[in-house]
Amino acid sequence: MTLSLAATHAKGKFAVDKIFGAAGAAAQAVAQFGKDKVVNATIGSILDDNEALVCLSTVEKVFRNLPITEVANYAPIAGLPDYLEAATALAFGENRPDAYTNAVATPGGTGVIHHTIWNYSEIGDTVLTSDWYWGPYKVLCEEALRKIATYTLFDENQNFNIKSFEAKVNELLAKQNSLVTLINTPAHNPTGYSLSDSEWDQVLEVVKTAAKDQSKRLVIMVDIAYIDYAGEQEQARAFMKKFGNLPDNVLIILAFSMSKGFTMYGQRTGAMIGISKSKDVIKEFGDINQFSSRATWSNVNRGCMRLLTTIYNDKSLLAQLKEERSQYYNMIRERADIFMREAKTANLNMLPYIAGFFLTIPSKNPDAVCNKLHDDNIFAVPLAKGVRIAVCAVPSAKITGMAAKVAQAMAAV
Ligand code: PLP
Numbered sequence: 001m002t003l004s005l006a007a008t009h010a011k012g013k014f015a016v017d018k019i020f021g022a023a024g025a026a027a028q029a030v031a032q033f034g035k036d037k038v039v040n041a042t043i044g045s046i047l048d049d050n051e052a053l054v055c056l057s058t059v060e061k062v063f064r065n066l067p068i069t070e071v072a073n074y075a076p077i078a079g080l081p082d083y084l085e086a087a088t089a090l091a092f093g094e095n096r097p098d099a100y101t102n103a104v105a106t107p108g109g110t111g112v113i114h115h116t117i118w119n120y121s122e123i124g125d126t127v128l129t130s131d132w133y134w135g136p137y138k139v140l141c142e143e144a145l146r147k148i149a150t151y152t153l154f155d156e157n158q159n160f161n162i163k164s165f166e167a168k169v170n171e172l173l174a175k176q177n178s179l180v181t182l183i184n185t186p187a188h189n190p191t192g193y194s195l196s197d198s199e200w201d202q203v204l205e206v207v208k209t210a211a212k213d214q215s216k217r218l219v220i221m222v223d224i225a226y227i228d229y230a231g232e233q234e235q236a237r238a239f240m241k242k243f244g245n246l247p248d249n250v251l252i253i254l255a256f257s258m259s260k261g262f263t264m265y266g267q268r269t270g271a272m273i274g275i276s277k278s279k280d281v282i283k284e285f286g287d288i289n290q291f292s293s294r295a296t297w298s299n300v301n302r303g304c305m306r307l308l309t310t311i312y313n314d315k316s317l318l319a320q321l322k323e324e325r326s327q328y329y330n331m332i333r334e335r336a337d338i339f340m341r342e343a344k345t346a347n348l349n350m351l352p353y354i355a356g357f358f359l360t361i362p363s364k365n366p367d368a369v370c371n372k373l374h375d376d377n378i379f380a381v382p383l384a385k386g387v388r389i390a391v392c393a394v395p396s397a398k399i400t401g402m403a404a405k406v407a408q409a410m411a412a413v
Contacts, residue, residue, distance in 0.1 A: 015139060019044065019381050022370065026379035039378040039402060043393035044189075044357060045265055046328055051395060054328060055263045058321040063264075063307050071303035078290045079105025079271060083305035086312035087271040091224065091256045095237040098244030099275050100282040104289040105300040107268035109225045109257035113137065113182065114296070115272060115289050116253050117144045120219040121180040126172055129182040131385070132351070132360065134189045134223075137182055153193070158352045160199040166206045169218075173210055178217040186236050187226035187356025190381075190388040192336070194230055194354040200239040204246070211247040221253045228261035229329045229392075230355045233322070248278040251285070258304060260357070261325070269304035332357065335391040335399045342403035348410070357392035361406055368413035369406070376405050 004011055019042060026040040035051065046054040078084070084103040106112045113136075121127055123145050129137050130153035141148040149172065152164040172179050183203070186194030195203070207218050230236040243252045257270040274285035293299070311317045336353055343350050343361075353359040363369050366382035373380060373387075381388040387406065391399065 009145060013142075018135070018383070022379055022381045025374065029374070029377050029379065033377060037377050039376075039394055039398045041378065041380045041389045041391075041394050041402075043390050045392065046260075046263065046332070046357070047393040047395075049331070049395040049397070051393070056321060056324045056328075058311065058317055058324060059262050059264065059307065062310050062317065063303070066303050066306055066310070070306045073302050075105070075299040075302035075305060077294050077299050078286065079103070079300055080302065080305045080309065082309045082313075084271060086309050087256050088273055090261075090308075090312060091227075091237075091254050091271075091273055092240055093234050093237045095234065095240040097241055097275055099246070099277050100279050101273060101275050102282045102286045103256075103271045103273045104286060104293060105305060106270045106272050106293070107297055107300055108259050108270040109223060109255040110136065110140070110270075111268075111293075111297065111300075112253065112255035112257075112270055112272040113140050113221065113223070114144070115292050116180055116182075116219065116221045116255075117141055117146055118292055119288050120217070120251070120253075121146055121178055122176065125176045125178065125180075127180045127182065128168055128172060129184075132188070132191050132383075133182070134184060135383075153191070154351065160193075160195055160202070162199065162202040162206070165203065169206055169210055173213075173216055173218075177215055178219070179210075180219045180221065182221050182223060184223040184225070185239075186224070186230035187354065189226065189356065190358045190360045190383060190386070191351040192353035192356040192359045193351065194236070194356075195239065197239055197242075200242055204242055207250055208247060211249050214249060217249050217251075219251045219253060221255055223255045225255065225257045226260055226356045228325055229332060229357065231329075243275045245277055248276065248281060251276050251281055253285075258308060262304075262308065262321075264304055264307070267301050267304040269301045269308070329355075332392050335394060335396050338396055338399045339389065339391060339403050342400070343407075346404045346407040348403050348407040351386070358388050358390055360386045360388050361410070362386040363410060365413050369409050372409035372413050373405065376409075378402060378405055380406075 022042040029038045088103050126147040126149045127141050131150040132153050138148050151168040152161045155161040252275040254273040259265040276282050351360045366387050370382040
C-alpha cells in the first residue's frame with residue numbers, strides 16, 4: 001500500500017486531462033516528423049494559418065503600454081470598479097435585461113464556475129449540465145464535494161432537448177432545494193452549438209415553472225466563454241434580454257472571461273455577473289462571492305483588468321479590437337465550413353456546429369478513433385462519446401481532407 005497523508009476528501013484525487021494528453025502526443029509527432037506533417041487539432045486557443053498563437057494586436061499594444069505599477073499592484077478583492085462596469089457592459093452589449101445586476105472579478109470563467117458551485121449549491125448536492133460538457137465542470141464539482149448530473153443536450157432532430165432538460169431539473173428538485181445548472185452557450189465547447197432564442201424561452205419556462213415552489217432556489221450559470229466568436233455580436237447576446245423579471249428565487253450568473261475574447265488565456269481574468277429581480281439577492285451575490293474570493297485567490301490580475309478598461313474607454317481601440325476578432329471569427333468559420341462540407345461528402349455524422357472553437361463527431365469508440373488517426377498524424381481529443389476537433393487551431397490547408405480521414409478511421413475501428 002502506498003503511503004498517503006491526504007485528508008479523506010482529498011485521497012485518490014488525480015486529474016487526468018485528456019486534452020493535455022492528446023496535445024502531448026501531437027507535440028511528440030511534430031518533433032519526430034516535422035510540423036508540416038502533423039495536424040494538431042487538440043489545442044483550445046486560436047492559432048493563425050502559420051500555427052502561431054494569436055494575441056489580438058490591440059490587446060498586445062495596450063497591454064505592453066500599461067504602466068508597470070498597474071501591472072504590479074494589488075487590486076480590490078471585488079475587482080476594479082471600472083473594470084466591473086466595463087466587463088458588464090461588454091457582456092450584455094445592447095441586451096441588458098431589466099433587472100438588478102452586480103459583478104465580482106474572477107480568475108477567468110473557471111473562477112466563476114468555482115464560486116457558483118461553492119456558493120449556490122449545498123455540499124453533497126448535484127449540479128446539472130448537458131451530456132456534452134467541458135471536462136473541468138466535473139472536476140470543479142468534485143473538488144467542491146458536489147456531484148454532477150447531465151441531461152441529453154440534443155433531441156432526435158439535433159435541437160436542444162428541452163424534454164430531457166425539464167425531466168432532469170424536476171428530478172433533482174425533488175431531491176434537493178437548490179439547483180445550479182451550467183449552460184455553455186453560445187458556441188458551446190465541445191460541439192459548437194448555440195441555443196436559439198426560442199430554445200432559451202423554453203429553458204426559462206421550465207425554470208419559472210419549477211420556481212413556483214418557493215422553497216426551491218434555481219441558479220443558471222451561463223458560460224459565455226466563446227461569445228465573442230459566436231457570430232453577430234448583438235444577435236449572439238439577444239437571449240440576455242430574457243433574464244429580466246424572472247422570479248426572485250431564480251438567479252442568473254454570466255461567466256465572463258477574457259481568455260478567448262481578449263486572447264489572454266494565461267492572464268486569468270474574468271467576472272461573474274449576477275442578474276436578479278431581487279435587490280437583496282444581488283447584494284448578497286456581491287457579499288458572498290467577494291468573501292469567497294478573499295478566501296481563495298484573493299484579488300484578480302490588475303493589469304488585465306486595466307487592459308480591458310483602457311480598451312473599453314477608447315472607442316477607436318474597441319472598434320479595432322472588434323474588427324480583429326471578427327477577422328479571426330471568419331478564419332475559424334472558414335475552417336469549420338470546409339470540415340462540414342467535406343463531412344457531408346464523406347457521410348460523416350457531426351453534432352450540430354453553429355460557431356466556436358470546436359466541433360465534435362459522435363463515436364462509440366472515441367479513443368480507438370483518435371488512435372487510428374495517429375496513423376495519419378492527425379491528433380484530436382477523445383471525449384466520452386465523441387471526438388473533438390479544434391478548428392480554432394488548424395489552418396484551412398490542413399483541415400482539407402481531414403473529414404475523409406476521420407470517416408475512414410471511424411469505419412476502421
Ligand atoms: N468554459 C468553457 C466551456 C471553456 O472551454 C473554458 C476554457 O477553455 C472556460 C469556461 C474557462 O476558461 P477560463 O477560465 O480561461 O476563462
